[in-house]
Each structure stands twice: as C-alpha cells, then as structure tokens.
Amino acid sequence: MIFSEFSKRISTALIAIILLAIVVSFAGLVHNIDQKNINELNSDFTINSSYYIDKTNNTDLNNILSNTDFIASKLNNIPYALAQQSYWIKLFLHYPIDKTSITTSAQKSFIQGSGNKQLILMAEHSMLDTFIVYQLNALTAPEKIYQKRAKSKELSQNIYPYARLQLNQFGHSEYLIKVKNSGPPNIPLLLFTPQDFEQRVLLSQLIYGAFIGILLIMAIYNLVLFFADKDKVYLLYIGYLLSAFALLSSLTGYGYFLFSDQVMQLLNKYIIFTHFLLIIFLLLFTLYFLRYDRLKHWAYKYSLIFTIVISSLGLYSLSLDELTQAKLFFSLQPLFYIVVLFLILNRLKRDFLWARFYFLSWLPLLAGAIIQPLVLLNQLEYSFLTGNAFLFAIMIEVTFMAFALAERIRRNEQEKLTMVAYHQSNHLPRQTNLDHKISQLIAEGKQNFTVIVIKPEQFHRIELYINEQICIQFFQKVYLKLSSLFRFNDAVLNITEQFEKLCYLENSSLAIVIDNSLNEQDIALFINSIQQAVRDVFYIKDLKLPLSAYVGLAKFSAHDSSSTSMINNASIAANKAELTQNKWTYFTQKDNQSSPSSIQLAIDLQQAITTQGFELFHQPQIDLKTNKVCGSECLIRWHHPTLGHVSPDIFIPVAEDFGLIPSLTLWVVETALSQQAALTQNTGLNHMVSINISGKDLIQANFIDDITKIINRSDIKAEKIIFELTESVSFAQNNIAIETIESLIKLGITISLDDFGTGYASMSQINQLPFQELKIDREFVENVCSNNKRKVIAEAAVKMAKGLGLEVVAEGINSSLDEETLRCFGCDIGQGYYYAKPMSYERYLSWLNHLSNGQIPASLEGEYIPAPLKDAN
Incomplete structure (x- = not known):
C-alpha cells in the first residue's frame, strides 16, 4: 500500500515536471517570435x-x-x-x-x-x-x-x-x-528579414496546427462522450469549440489553410455573428455543465431568457452593417461575462471540488477574451502573444476543460454509485452495502458471523403522527449515535469504503454485521448498549419517549446462505422480538416456517387463487334454544406445496398488503355458497352460512355487483348469508364502508360484528353502525366461569347486544358449563370445540348426517330466529 502510494506521487510529480517543461518551452518560443520583429531596440535601424x-x-x-x-x-x-x-x-x-x-x-x-x-x-x-x-x-x-x-x-x-x-x-x-x-x-x-519572416510563418503555422489538433481531439472526445452518456452538455461544448474554431480561423486568417476563398469570405462576412454563437454556446454549456437545470436555481430560468435575448440580437445583427454589428456585440460582451462569472462563482461557493477545473479554465479564457479585443481595437500594444491571446487562451482553456470534463464524468459515476449505495432522502448507506459485505464473507469461506437488525420500538406507529423530515432526522441521529458506539469495535465490520458500519433498511430499521470470532463482549451486553443508544435519541418533536429498539439476530446458516435471506431472517427475528421481555431474539428455522418471504408468499397466493388451491372448513353454529345446527362459519385453509399448512394469520395480512384480498374473498364467497347449495340438497337442512369479510372488501368499487352475481348463480337466498366483519377495523369513520354495509343489508345479507371486545369500536360506534349480529370473542367465552371478570364482561356484552336488538353469537364454547352459562345470559348461538372443531366440507357433511334432524344431543325446545333488520339511524 505504501509503495503504491509512493509510486502514485512519483508519477504525478514526473507528469507535472513534463507539463511545466512544455509550458516553459512554449513561452520561450512565443518570446522568440516577438524578438524576430525588427525595431530600434534589437537592431541598428x-x-x-x-x-x-x-x-x-x-x-x-x-x-x-x-x-x-x-x-x-x-x-x-x-x-x-x-x-x-x-x-x-x-x-x-x-x-x-x-x-x-x-x-x-x-x-x-x-x-x-x-x-x-x-x-x-x-x-x-x-x-x-x-x-x-x-x-x-x-x-x-x-x-x-x-x-x-x-x-x-x-x-x-x-x-x-x-x-x-x-x-x-x-x-x-x-x-x-x-x-x-x-x-x-x-x-x-x-x-x-526574409529568413526571420519564414521562421515566423513556420512557427505560426505550427501553433495553429497544434490549436486545430487540440480542438479536433476535444471535439471527437466530447462526441464519444455524448453517444455514451446522451448528455447534451457535450454537444454544447462541441458547438462552442466549432464556434471558437470558425472565429479564430477568420480573425487570424489561418482558415485559408483549410477552406476555400468562398468559405473564408463567408466567415469574414459573418465574423460578428460567430462571436454571438460563441458566447451563446458558452453560456448554455456553463448552465448545463454546472447543472443549474438540476438545481432548479432561479438563475437557470433568467440565464435562458438572457440567452434568448442574445440569440435574437445576434440574428438581428445580420441585418446591420459590419461596423454597427461590432459595436452591438462589444457593448453586450461585458454583460455576458458578468452573467457567466456569477454562475461560476455561485457554483464554486457551493461546491469547490465540483467547479474548480471549470473555474480555472475560465481564467485564461477571460484573460484572452479581454486582451485580444483591446489589441484589435488598438487599446493595447500589439505583440504576437497579445495579438493571439484568444487563440492561446482557447488552447489553455481546452486543456483545463479536459480535466473539468474528466472530473464531471468521475462525479457522475460517483453520483450513480452513491444513488446505488446511499438513500437519497436520508443519505444513509443502503442495504446493497450490507449485501455486498455478506456475499464477500461467504465467498471468503467465513461462516462465523451474525447479521443484526435494529428496529426502533413502535416507530411504525409514531411515524403516522410526524412528517417525513422528522423521520429522516430521527434515523440520522440514531445512525450517528450507533456509529460512534461501534467506531472502535472491530467485531462490527465495515460495509463501505468510507468505513461505515450501518445500513438503512426500507422497513425503517438499521442493520450491521458482526464477526463473532472478534466479538469479545457478551451478546446481551452488546445488544443492551444498542438499545440504550437508541433510547438516548428517541426524541420526537422534543418529546422524550421511553422507547428503545427491537433487535433481531440471524447467524450464518447453510440453509440460508444468501445475504438477502440472512437480512430477512434478522428482520423476522426483530419483529418477533416485540413479543419478548428483553426486546431481542435470535432467528430460528421455526420462525422461517411460520414467516416465509412475503413476496414469495404473495406470488404463491396469487397462483393458489387461480388454481383454487385453497380449501374451506366449516365449524357448526348451534341454536342454544333448540340445540339444532343453525349454520356454519366458513374458514379458509391453505396447504402450501412446500411449506405445508400456512396459518390464515400469516397469509391473510399478506393478501391484504399485496391487494389480493378482493380476489380471495370472492373465491371464498362463491365456494361457500356453492357448498351451501350442495349441503341443502344432500341434508335437507336449510341453515345459515357465515363468511368472513375484510374491511378492504367494503371499499372495492364493484364489490356489491360481484356479490350479487355470485348469489344469483348459486341459487342461495341472501337471507341465508351472514358476513362477519372484524371489529379490528373501525368502519364508523368510513362512509364508503357504511354505504356498502347498508347495500348488503338491502340485499338481505345479515351483517355480523366479529371478535367483539378485542377491537377499537366503542359502544357508541356500535350503536351507530348497521350491524344485525354481534359475535363475542372467544377470549371472554372460554372457561367463562373460571374468572369472575370474564364472566361479568361476557354477561354485559350479551345484555348490551340484546338491548340493541342484535342477535348474539358466542364463539369459544368448549364445555357444557360454558354453554349453559351463555344460555343463561341470553346468548342465541354457540360455536366452539364443545360441538365440533372446524372440518372439511366432506367431513362436515358426514357430521351433519349423523345428527338426528340436525339436532345435537340434549336438545331443548325452541328454534333459530334471525334477528330483525336494525335501523342504521
């Protein structure tokens, strides 16, 4: 490394010496040209x-x-x-x-x-x-x-x-x-003298040849860059080079070496217009080279207006005589330099490294642009150097511009890499940096490392109440705090070339990777220090919150030997850590089986909907007055080809997140009604069917039309259908959902409020919503007599619902005591393991055929009577 750095410095010094020698030789050459002019100082004339x-x-x-x-x-x-x-x-x-x-x-x-x-x-x-x-x-x-x-x-x-x-x-x-x-x-x-004149001509031709060569190389170079990058700034610079070439070919007369007399006459005739073209291209190039178009700076708009004005005056000058043209142009030239210098200095002030070479290129250009007109206007003494000041200035400017363009390309590439490696909003390293580091460790055969995901506690709830800028500031503070914590910890590995150790994940969390062989600290103490650091900066709008972080850890495993899977596993563990007392936990393969990749699961879900890869289970509902089966709740089940049984608690949220729930719900409704029709035909029982509906179904534009079509195809009366809506979503504030519920009721469908007691709805909201049935959650029904509070709550819920004119269903009845207690409270319908577990349609059909007239043993008199329609007002 030291030798490489030393070689780099030596090479740079040698190049600098060679360039200096060329410059000195060139200066001596120009000086000798002036000395060949006979005057009273260098001769006896x-x-x-x-x-x-x-x-x-x-x-x-x-x-x-x-x-x-x-x-x-x-x-x-x-x-x-x-x-x-x-x-x-x-x-x-x-x-x-x-x-x-x-x-x-x-x-x-x-x-x-x-x-x-x-x-x-x-x-x-x-x-x-x-x-x-x-x-x-x-x-x-x-x-x-x-x-x-x-x-x-x-x-x-x-x-x-x-x-x-x-x-x-x-x-x-x-x-x-x-x-x-x-x-x-x-x-x-x-x-x-004749001899000196020939040398003067030869040297002039050599200098002009060098000038043409430099311009040609730069023009080709910029053309290649344009085709590679499609950036118009390179075309503008080519336009500037061609304008400078045409102008100097006319001014110096060297164009006669390349062009015919007719072409040179045109160049001479329109020399002032060429001046206009030069400053137009130069101004536009300055704007786009310094990226004022991307900055959305006010100067961009006004500079474009100024360019249009100059262009219009340049076209107007074509109608004027040459003397007036010259006076018009030279009166505008100072204003042009003021505008361009402002653009350069403004950008230079903001970012010196970005504009430095372009600024340096303007120094000789400005000098030449000032000196040569003064010489041409007879305001400054002529010499070969001053008379060709603009030509020399262009040559030097183009040289510096080559460095400026190289710097621009380098910065472009750096920005592209930055966009890949860093988030544009918070400027924190992206997950790609961690992916690369993990892949590098795996490629090197290292396996003793752990990925750690740090998820600020309850942040997904807090961010609903704060703006994006505060979110960004919060994570930047957490990032800085943790970076200082890990700075001297060699076990926490660097993931970027800037020795950064953390990356920001899209799920509002941070991640690191640690080398277990270098970690001498107890992992519990290590994670406790992380949680304490997060707690120290948990300020939201100057509110100090007593929150820390959930931390998930995923060790390298041969089963999950990719960077993506390890990061996902650590994220799953961080989510699982929410349920633990110390708020951190390791990932296990059991977690992977219960929490597969959401994206892959969504893909499999979509395929299962298309191929009807789901199954409906039925759990009977019993009329507590007659002990007859009065209906069944349809419960969806999914046996995944590779994962096996996947719980609805896992795939239903995924379906909702990926917009698959409407299709899934329609499949459930159509299948349930189809099975209900077959059940009625096979058993003679004409009972109710309960189907779970998502809150997102209620806001679908064609939901009512789709349900109506399914009912018509199934030949099942709407009065025999119950839609169960979970209380975990509040419908009272959603007018579209309420309108949909009212439309379903008008069709004859019974609407049930599911899982009462576990959601967000208040008693007043329940009174306002157009429900006809209330379903008490199993939490308050199971072993209802074993806990006096539970018993009081269950009894109050039943009496409240009956007082509101609602049919009451109790799920979770697991014993005859539970049944008898709920019956005494006045509950209408019971559901639970005491009667039957959820079973496939075939088993449910067989179970029904073993009943006597649809009645379970120990029957009582009475029959199931649907609740009357409830006035939504």
Missing part, C-alpha cells in the same frame, strides 16, 4: 513613420504626396479606429552601410549576398481590404511594389499580407503605405 487619415477613402496618390498633414507617430502607435476610412503611412528606414558596424543578426542577414538587400513588411491582419506599398525615390515617381489582391496565388498572402522592401545602398529608404480594413481596426505593421 532607425524607423520613422507618420500617418494621414483619409476619411473620404478617395484621395489620390498625388494629393497624398503633396499633403503636409501627416502626423508623426511610431509605426504601431497609429490610432486606428472602428470606422470606414483609409490610412496613409509614410515609412522612413535608416540603416548603416559600413560592414564594420554590423552587430546584429538582422543586419547580417540583409547585408550578405549579392547586394540585393530586402526586408519584409508584414501586415498582421488577414481581413485587409486595401494594402498597397509604394517605394519613394526623390529622382523618380513612386513605384508600386505591392498590392493585396482578392485572390492571391500565394496562400500566405491571404493569411499575413506582406511586401518585399528593397533597401538601397545609400542607408535610407522611404515607402508610402495605404491600408484599409473591413474587420478589427488595429493593423500591426511588422518588419522582418
């Missing part, structure tokens, strides 16, 4: 010049020669302006002719040879309309030695127009120059 501004653009040569209004000025200090006018410049060169006084390489270059001494006069401006050079001689008429033509055979003349100046043997030469431009006003005039 004396250079004098003067100028005259021809605002009419039509003054002829003779008038100019006789004009005395020329103003003395240094050659490159002539006040060029953004206007339609011509400039006449007189150039006087004085130079020594004595070879012994030659001291400079420039003089040596032109003095050598056959006596034909030349200098090159170059106009550093590819967009000149007029560039004419005359050689003046006192004895003869002015001789035109050069005139720029629209289509020059020599390609370099289009890029950097130049004239060859013949130097006479007298030590002084005079020239008259006429220039007029259609682009930027500044027209640098430079003097070179």
Whole structure:
C-alpha cells in the first residue's frame, strides 16, 4: 500500500515536471517570435513613420504626396479606429552601410549576398481590404511594389499580407503605405528579414496546427462522450469549440489553410455573428455543465431568457452593417461575462471540488477574451502573444476543460454509485452495502458471523403522527449515535469504503454485521448498549419517549446462505422480538416456517387463487334454544406445496398488503355458497352460512355487483348469508364502508360484528353502525366461569347486544358449563370445540348426517330466529 502510494506521487510529480517543461518551452518560443520583429531596440535601424487619415477613402496618390498633414507617430502607435476610412503611412528606414558596424543578426542577414538587400513588411491582419506599398525615390515617381489582391496565388498572402522592401545602398529608404480594413481596426505593421519572416510563418503555422489538433481531439472526445452518456452538455461544448474554431480561423486568417476563398469570405462576412454563437454556446454549456437545470436555481430560468435575448440580437445583427454589428456585440460582451462569472462563482461557493477545473479554465479564457479585443481595437500594444491571446487562451482553456470534463464524468459515476449505495432522502448507506459485505464473507469461506437488525420500538406507529423530515432526522441521529458506539469495535465490520458500519433498511430499521470470532463482549451486553443508544435519541418533536429498539439476530446458516435471506431472517427475528421481555431474539428455522418471504408468499397466493388451491372448513353454529345446527362459519385453509399448512394469520395480512384480498374473498364467497347449495340438497337442512369479510372488501368499487352475481348463480337466498366483519377495523369513520354495509343489508345479507371486545369500536360506534349480529370473542367465552371478570364482561356484552336488538353469537364454547352459562345470559348461538372443531366440507357433511334432524344431543325446545333488520339511524 505504501509503495503504491509512493509510486502514485512519483508519477504525478514526473507528469507535472513534463507539463511545466512544455509550458516553459512554449513561452520561450512565443518570446522568440516577438524578438524576430525588427525595431530600434534589437537592431541598428532607425524607423520613422507618420500617418494621414483619409476619411473620404478617395484621395489620390498625388494629393497624398503633396499633403503636409501627416502626423508623426511610431509605426504601431497609429490610432486606428472602428470606422470606414483609409490610412496613409509614410515609412522612413535608416540603416548603416559600413560592414564594420554590423552587430546584429538582422543586419547580417540583409547585408550578405549579392547586394540585393530586402526586408519584409508584414501586415498582421488577414481581413485587409486595401494594402498597397509604394517605394519613394526623390529622382523618380513612386513605384508600386505591392498590392493585396482578392485572390492571391500565394496562400500566405491571404493569411499575413506582406511586401518585399528593397533597401538601397545609400542607408535610407522611404515607402508610402495605404491600408484599409473591413474587420478589427488595429493593423500591426511588422518588419522582418526574409529568413526571420519564414521562421515566423513556420512557427505560426505550427501553433495553429497544434490549436486545430487540440480542438479536433476535444471535439471527437466530447462526441464519444455524448453517444455514451446522451448528455447534451457535450454537444454544447462541441458547438462552442466549432464556434471558437470558425472565429479564430477568420480573425487570424489561418482558415485559408483549410477552406476555400468562398468559405473564408463567408466567415469574414459573418465574423460578428460567430462571436454571438460563441458566447451563446458558452453560456448554455456553463448552465448545463454546472447543472443549474438540476438545481432548479432561479438563475437557470433568467440565464435562458438572457440567452434568448442574445440569440435574437445576434440574428438581428445580420441585418446591420459590419461596423454597427461590432459595436452591438462589444457593448453586450461585458454583460455576458458578468452573467457567466456569477454562475461560476455561485457554483464554486457551493461546491469547490465540483467547479474548480471549470473555474480555472475560465481564467485564461477571460484573460484572452479581454486582451485580444483591446489589441484589435488598438487599446493595447500589439505583440504576437497579445495579438493571439484568444487563440492561446482557447488552447489553455481546452486543456483545463479536459480535466473539468474528466472530473464531471468521475462525479457522475460517483453520483450513480452513491444513488446505488446511499438513500437519497436520508443519505444513509443502503442495504446493497450490507449485501455486498455478506456475499464477500461467504465467498471468503467465513461462516462465523451474525447479521443484526435494529428496529426502533413502535416507530411504525409514531411515524403516522410526524412528517417525513422528522423521520429522516430521527434515523440520522440514531445512525450517528450507533456509529460512534461501534467506531472502535472491530467485531462490527465495515460495509463501505468510507468505513461505515450501518445500513438503512426500507422497513425503517438499521442493520450491521458482526464477526463473532472478534466479538469479545457478551451478546446481551452488546445488544443492551444498542438499545440504550437508541433510547438516548428517541426524541420526537422534543418529546422524550421511553422507547428503545427491537433487535433481531440471524447467524450464518447453510440453509440460508444468501445475504438477502440472512437480512430477512434478522428482520423476522426483530419483529418477533416485540413479543419478548428483553426486546431481542435470535432467528430460528421455526420462525422461517411460520414467516416465509412475503413476496414469495404473495406470488404463491396469487397462483393458489387461480388454481383454487385453497380449501374451506366449516365449524357448526348451534341454536342454544333448540340445540339444532343453525349454520356454519366458513374458514379458509391453505396447504402450501412446500411449506405445508400456512396459518390464515400469516397469509391473510399478506393478501391484504399485496391487494389480493378482493380476489380471495370472492373465491371464498362463491365456494361457500356453492357448498351451501350442495349441503341443502344432500341434508335437507336449510341453515345459515357465515363468511368472513375484510374491511378492504367494503371499499372495492364493484364489490356489491360481484356479490350479487355470485348469489344469483348459486341459487342461495341472501337471507341465508351472514358476513362477519372484524371489529379490528373501525368502519364508523368510513362512509364508503357504511354505504356498502347498508347495500348488503338491502340485499338481505345479515351483517355480523366479529371478535367483539378485542377491537377499537366503542359502544357508541356500535350503536351507530348497521350491524344485525354481534359475535363475542372467544377470549371472554372460554372457561367463562373460571374468572369472575370474564364472566361479568361476557354477561354485559350479551345484555348490551340484546338491548340493541342484535342477535348474539358466542364463539369459544368448549364445555357444557360454558354453554349453559351463555344460555343463561341470553346468548342465541354457540360455536366452539364443545360441538365440533372446524372440518372439511366432506367431513362436515358426514357430521351433519349423523345428527338426528340436525339436532345435537340434549336438545331443548325452541328454534333459530334471525334477528330483525336494525335501523342504521
């Protein structure tokens, strides 16, 4: 690890040194280019010049020669302006002719040879309309030695127009120059020896070639990124690169190397519009690169409006003359930089690491964007560096942008991993981290470890009364508290690269994994410390609650050797811990058999409904006045193909949670009525059938229609049907449920309130609800005489129900004493093991056939009379 880190540092240092050497060499190259320009400081030449501004653009040569209004000025200090006018410049060169006084390489270059001494006069401006050079001689008429033509055979003349100046043997030469431009006003005039001029041209071409190469590489790179990621930010950057390329090709004239004269004329004509395109693409790229569209920041909307305004002005500028276009653009440029700098600095303030390279890329870009216009507008002295400042700035900016894009890609990947590894709401590690750690332990052959699920006590009830933000804050506090508790405990294993040890599960709980071989602490003390830590932070809206946590543990087992099953097992154990005194327990295989995976169980349930994989059991109900069987309660049973018998207490909640209860209920109703019809035909008994109905059935849109259709198909009278509704769900506050109950009663169905005494309904609610029958829960009926409180409650419930005009059913009668006691209370119907356990339809049919006229032994006089319809009001 140490060697790897050392190698990384050495490699980084070497790369930095190489890059620094390249930068230094490049700076030296640029400096040497400027040194090749002949001036009075680096040669023995004396250079004098003067100028005259021809605002009419039509003054002829003779008038100019006789004009005395020329103003003395240094050659490159002539006040060029953004206007339609011509400039006449007189150039006087004085130079020594004595070879012994030659001291400079420039003089040596032109003095050598056959006596034909030349200098090159170059106009550093590819967009000149007029560039004419005359050689003046006192004895003869002015001789035109050069005139720029629209289509020059020599390609370099289009890029950097130049004239060859013949130097006479007298030590002084005079020239008259006429220039007029259609682009930027500044027209640098430079003097070179022929050899230095060739080197200058070659170096310029090399730099421009490097510029094209960098832009081409970046354009292809961004195009590949776009096809890979489909992010429009890469297309915007390509648009910016192409705009910069078109602009600089026109400004520098280097485009003549690549394009035809016609194309270059178009680029020159629309150069200001290209400026507009450049800033439009740059502004849009800035917005999307810095993700203002995702931040939903107010600046995003207003920046888009500003972009639309600039685009409209750019299109409008096409109808203007070139001078007005330039003035319009340069007046908008400062505002553009203000907007972009605000966007960058605002993002930089929020996240330096995210925006740092993009910020650095703007430093040279801003410098170049400020320097070059000042040079072009003749506000700053020309040099090769300042004259090409924007080109250099783009090259440096693109280099930094490569780092910025790489950083952006890295952050994108990091965010994707973060989305997978962390919850976006509470920013806590996801279960996937724990899955990966457990899978890693299993792959390494380690088996002595335990998964622990920590479930805050009663939180699923408390969260109904608090908002989501408080829930998030609570789990973040618990997470921090437990993290500090486990920080120095090596037995609790890290599950992320950031050395985090806990993850958040979707069922509002936390989980860890411990290496049992490293755990030196007693497990009871370890879990007690967890519960105490949770208790310390159990504040809900500043309310300190005396609650801790349920803790479930699942050891590695060959039967459940996957990460998912171990976490599920620990969660099952945490749920089971709610019923224990110390609030923690281990998972056992018995728990797995009684609590299978809910999702898999739902899948099996759905298949069982389709294939009729359930069975109905019947438990008889006895009229306590006649001892006759007056009905039966239908109870659903499921024998799972692999799990065996699955209790309704397990699969009914699953059916409700996964929306399967409506289909299951309709199957029960149709099967019960079908069996009821067959029973009546086989036994001659025409008794009642009781069917359990879920509260969720009552709010189904087509429930009444479906029940009506089933009744009509079965040929069973609705008056012979009882629907038992559990009291564990309060219907009094649900208007739809009440309307459904009333509709069922209108059909003739008897509605029974099941499990009375164990739910939430109050006496007043029972009086308001349209029930016709009340069923006392077995808790108050079994061994009713063995407990005086139970007996008082049972008697009060029966008398209350009879007082309200309800039929009363007592379930859980297990002895003759229970039967006799309930009969004395005035109970109408009995049900329990004393008469018969729930049995299959075939066994129930056989059981009935063994009765005498449907009557059990020790009968009394009387008969079962259904309760009258109760007024819901």
